[in-house]
Amino acid sequence: MIPTRRARLAATIAVVVLAILPYAVAGRISLSIFVFIGLFSLIVIGLSLLAGHAGQVSLGQAAFYGLGAYIAAISTLRIGIPPWLALPLAVSGAAGVAYLLGAPIFVLRGHFLVLGTLGLNVVMDVLVRNVQSLTGGPTGLTGIPPLSIGSLMIAGDRAYYYLTWTFVFAALWLGRNLVSSRVGRALAAVRSSEVAAATVGINPAFYKSRVFAASAALAGLAGALYVHYLSFVSPSPFAFNFSIDLLVMSVLGGIYQLPGAVAGTAILTVLREALRTIMPRVLGSGASAEYEIVLFGVLLAVVIIFSPAGVWPPLIKVLRLESARPRWAQVAPVAGVLAKSSSSLARPEPTGLLRVEGLRKQFGGLLAVDDLSFHVQAGEIYGIIGPNGAGKTTAFNLISGVLRPTRGTVYLRGRKISDLPAYRRAALGVGRTFQTPNVFPDLTVLENVMVGLHRLTTTSFTGAMLGLGRREDTQAAAQAAGYLAAVGLLDHAGLPAGALPFGGLRLLELARALAMHPIVLLLDEPASGLTGAERAELVRLIRRIRDTGTTVLLVEHDVGLVMEVADRVLVLNYGRRIADGTPRVVRNDPRVIAAYLGEEAVS
Amino acid sequence: MTLTQQLAQFIASGIVNGTIYALLGLGLVAIHSVTRVVNVAQGEFAALGALLASTLVARGMPLSLAAGVAVVAAAAAGGGVYRTGIRPARDAGPLTLLIITIALHLALKGLLLLVWGTNPYGLRPFTAGPPLRILSAVVTRQSLWVVGVTAVALVVLYLFFTHTILGKSLRACAVNPTAARLMGIRVERMSTLAWLIAGALGGLAGVLITPLTLATYDMGLILGLKGFVGVVMAGMSSYPWTVGACILFGVVESLGAGLISSNYRDGIAFGVLVAALLWRALSVLRGGLIVSEETAQE
Numbered sequence: 001m002i003p004t005r006r007a008r009l010a011a012t013i014a015v016v017v018l019a020i021l022p023y024a025v026a027g028r029i030s031l032s033i034f035v036f037i038g039l040f041s042l043i044v045i046g047l048s049l050l051a052g053h054a055g056q057v058s059l060g061q062a063a064f065y066g067l068g069a070y071i072a073a074i075s076t077l078r079i080g081i082p083p084w085l086a087l088p089l090a091v092s093g094a095a096g097v098a099y100l101l102g103a104p105i106f107v108l109r110g111h112f113l114v115l116g117t118l119g120l121n122v123v124m125d126v127l128v129r130n131v132q133s134l135t136g137g138p139t140g141l142t143g144i145p146p147l148s149i150g151s152l153m154i155a156g157d158r159a160y161y162y163l164t165w166t167f168v169f170a171a172l173w174l175g176r177n178l179v180s181s182r183v184g185r186a187l188a189a190v191r192s193s194e195v196a197a198a199t200v201g202i203n204p205a206f207y208k209s210r211v212f213a214a215s216a217a218l219a220g221l222a223g224a225l226y227v228h229y230l231s232f233v234s235p236s237p238f239a240f241n242f243s244i245d246l247l248v249m250s251v252l253g254g255i256y257q258l259p260g261a262v263a264g265t266a267i268l269t270v271l272r273e274a275l276r277t278i279m280p281r282v283l284g285s286g287a288s289a290e291y292e293i294v295l296f297g298v299l300l301a302v303v304i305i306f307s308p309a310g311v312w313p314p315l316i317k318v319l320r321l322e323s324a325r326p327r328w329a330q331v332a333p334v335a336g337v338l339a340k341s342s343s344s345l346a347r348p349e350p351t352g353l354l355r356v357e358g359l360r361k362q363f364g365g366l367l368a369v370d371d372l373s374f375h376v377q378a379g380e381i382y383g384i385i386g387p388n389g390a391g392k393t394t395a396f397n398l399i400s401g402v403l404r405p406t407r408g409t410v411y412l413r414g415r416k417i418s419d420l421p422a423y424r425r426a427a428l429g430v431g432r433t434f435q436t437p438n439v440f441p442d443l444t445v446l447e448n449v450m451v452g453l454h455r456l457t458t459t460s461f462t463g464a465m466l467g468l469g470r471r472e473d474t475q476a477a478a479q480a481a482g483y484l485a486a487v488g489l490l491d492h493a494g495l496p497a498g499a500l501p502f503g504g505l506r507l508l509e510l511a512r513a514l515a516m517h518p519i520v521l522l523l524d525e526p527a528s529g530l531t532g533a534e535r536a537e538l539v540r541l542i543r544r545i546r547d548t549g550t551t552v553l554l555v556e557h558d559v560g561l562v563m564e565v566a567d568r569v570l571v572l573n574y575g576r577r578i579a580d581g582t583p584r585v586v587r588n589d590p591r592v593i594a595a596y597l598g599e600e601a602v603s
Numbered sequence: 604m605t606l607t608q609q610l611a612q613f614i615a616s617g618i619v620n621g622t623i624y625a626l627l628g629l630g631l632v633a634i635h636s637v638t639r640v641v642n643v644a645q646g647e648f649a650a651l652g653a654l655l656a657s658t659l660v661a662r663g664m665p666l667s668l669a670a671g672v673a674v675v676a677a678a679a680a681g682g683g684v685y686r687t688g689i690r691p692a693r694d695a696g697p698l699t700l701l702i703i704t705i706a707l708h709l710a711l712k713g714l715l716l717l718v719w720g721t722n723p724y725g726l727r728p729f730t731a732g733p734p735l736r737i738l739s740a741v742v743t744r745q746s747l748w749v750v751g752v753t754a755v756a757l758v759v760l761y762l763f764f765t766h767t768i769l770g771k772s773l774r775a776c777a778v779n780p781t782a783a784r785l786m787g788i789r790v791e792r793m794s795t796l797a798w799l800i801a802g803a804l805g806g807l808a809g810v811l812i813t814p815l816t817l818a819t820y821d822m823g824l825i826l827g828l829k830g831f832v833g834v835v836m837a838g839m840s841s842y843p844w845t846v847g848a849c850i851l852f853g854v855v856e857s858l859g860a861g862l863i864s865s866n867y868r869d870g871i872a873f874g875v876l877v878a879a880l881l882w883r884a885l886s887v888l889r890g891g892l893i894v895s896e897e898t899a900q901e
Contacts, residue, residue: 104884105880107887108880112880115832115835118873119832120877122870123877126866126867130866247701247702247705293710294717295713297707297709297712297713300709304702305703308692309699
């Protein structure tokens with residue numbers, strides 16, 4: 001996402017307003033509320049990155065905030081580490097704990113992080129309150145020194161105001177770089193379909209755990225700044241309730257745009273403060289707390305019901321600050337991109353490029369694939385046909401790693417791949433498409449293909465945050481445009497992928513799979529739902545893919561198409577092989593005729 | 604007391620607590636399976652039931668009637684919350700719905716605070732008499748009421764889900780709302796029903812536990828959270844496994860608090876939860892599986 005000129009102008013105005021604010025409000029409002037908005041914004045930016053871009057929810061960000069605070073407090077007070085060194089210690093401590101928790105948990109799909117972080121928050125709170133010798137217990141620790149660099153002492157509202165907001169803008173910048181990079185596209189892919197992301201070589205847990213660690217680092221930073229600012233620390237600000245507050249702030253602002261995090265934080269903090277000062281005046285000092293909670297809950301519910309995506313998207317619309325999506329500067333020559341495909345033709349494998357041995361998959365009582373063995377030679381087009389429920393798609397899922405076989409082995413170029421996860425198999429050169437096209441609808445058509453280039457590009461997580469992947473991105477966009485041209489979709493490159501018609505989705509998936517330069521490409525019913533003209537184009541395309549060196553496996557109900565393009569055909573029925581050979585041989589096999597037309601047709 | 608006696612005692616009180624968590628957990632499962640909402644306000648139904656029953660009994664209403672009124676009121680609160688807060692936003696994502704239930708939790712808690720204030724309310728045990736001795740544990744009569752009434756509620760729930768058209772329709776909505784709608788089931792009505800059931804179960808939990816612990820306006824959140832832990836441990840959708848997981852969680856919590864220190868009660872319970880999650884994750888890692896079976900079936 002590239003900011004428009006209008007967006008840059010708005011950002012500049014925001015910076016200027018924030019820069020003069022301490023002088024504008026001097027003597028009227030305490031600056032501390034703005035310091036806190038900044039501190040909370042840091043945490044909420046991390047949380048929005050996690051929820052909006054990694055698709056994971058943490059109910060324990062307050063724990064990392066607290067971890068940063070206590071690491072800074074304890075290391076300066078009890079160990080005597082200088083504050084400027086305690087700051088990075090707090091940041092890396094929080095990030096480290098998050099990584100150790102996240103890396104295993106993200107292997108489990110679903111929202112287990114909610115539970116893990118919730119647990120962590122409660123455990124943290126209990127420990128901080130009870131390990132008194134270290135943390136000072138419920139009363140906490142006092143006398144924490146302010147930050148200082150050499151003889152320069154950072155103390156007072158104004159100093160921490162500027163310091164905090166500098167970090168906020170740095171976080172926004174780093175976050176924006178990340179989101180609009182190779183890593184950001186990978187995250188978007190994982191968010192919309194982990195299965196599809198894994199089959200282009202993206203390891204979902206890898207990126208999720210890094211985003212989670214980054215979000216914890218921001219929370220830890222906020223915690224450390226907090227203790228040096230206030231010079232004391234006690235357990236209550238870091239309890240589970242505050243984690244809920246933080247999540248509310250991020251959703252209120254809108255989790256898909258990072259500046260929304262600042263907006264949500266500001267609104268909630270100011271609203272809280274306003275209710276606290278206004279309610280006693282309206283109702284007398286006695287009953288204010290009760291009404292405050294009710295009103296707060298109701299307001300929050302109303303805002304979310306009317307603007308489920310938070311306040312930022314409507315705000316952007318009113319101010320017309322939409323960002324532009326990436327474009328391609330040039331279209332890489334198609335022949336070039338396709339020809340680079342693979343070296344598999346040069347090295348014929350004696351036992352076949354892809355070899356399947358004794359493959360079996362059982363779903364409860366159903367044997368979907370039963371003792372299946374076959375091998376495919378390099379440069380072949382290998383068709384797999386069979387009636388509905390014959391196990392064709394299951395076989396593809398077993399080869400590509402979407403399912404784990406009950407028994408049996410898959411070899412690629414003599415290497416056993418059946419115990420590898422899907423993303424590793426993709427990295428070794430197994431590409432695939434899905435029976436129901438599985439594209440990433442939030443990304444543009446071009447970006448979808450750029451995700452296919454994921455494993456051929458190298459920008460790291462840190463590099464992406466620092467904005468170092470731009471040149472590589474330009475090249476990737478040009479290459480992706482080349483693949484789009486090859487399948488005839490270049491005119492739609494800027495559209496959101498979800499807006500393509502059905503045939504377009506199939507072609508886009510194909511372009512994405514080609515972009516990863518697969519050695520073996522598994523096409524699952526590529527012709528279904530295509531018009532006559534599109535089907536003819538598909539036949540040409542499949543041949544062209546093979547001619548550039550990629551071996552093609554083709555599952556298809558359109559038997560005519562398979563007989564037309566395939567070199568050899570495997571026929572499955574009830575998960576077992578009933579025939580294989582050249583199209584001519586298979587076509588006349590009585591068992592095949594029986595499977596398709598019934599026993600009577602044979603006799 | 605010998606260690607065996609102590610252990611028996613801890614396990615017994617763990618089972619009683621776990622039973623309460625289970626009632627809340629079952630409500631969460633009912634709501635989540637039909638409407639895909641994780642309801643943070645679940646514990647407030649228990650707080651409402653507890654406070655209402657206490658007040659009614661204090662004003663002279665017979666206990667059984669007061670309990671009935673409290674359960675019905677909590678059920679109505681469940682249905683009302685769904686109609687006013689959730690249904691208008693039912694097409695929003697799960698995270699948005701989660702935030703709405705957080706908002707509802709705050710609003711309900713505030714209302715309870717307005718009506719009942721911060722004082723704790725008590726309720727007399729359902730039957731008077733000295734505690735009983737079961738194996739080597741001393742068990743109050745109210746504890747038996749908790750376990751007994753919950754067992755009856757479970758049987759009723761089981762019969763409802765397996766032997767009535769309404770119950771089967773509810774299960775159909777949980778499995779596949781679109782197919783259920785095509786079969787002529789009014790999914791909207793079933794969603795309301797799920798929230799009514801969840802409210803009633805929550806209210807029941809509140810009424811049952813008050814004689815043991817006292818009722819306060821803010822008792823809900825932690826009860827609901829512990830029920831939620833059981834629900835997630837059991838995989839978000841199974842009623843029987845949820846009951847088992849909640850009781851297990853209650854026992855672990857009680858053992859930890861008893862054997863180590865009650866200051867660490869919640870810390871131990873949630874620490875075990877984190878450890879269990881990590882253990883499960885590492886065993887999956889060893890299996891080399893990256894994409895789960897059910898997603899591949901989509």
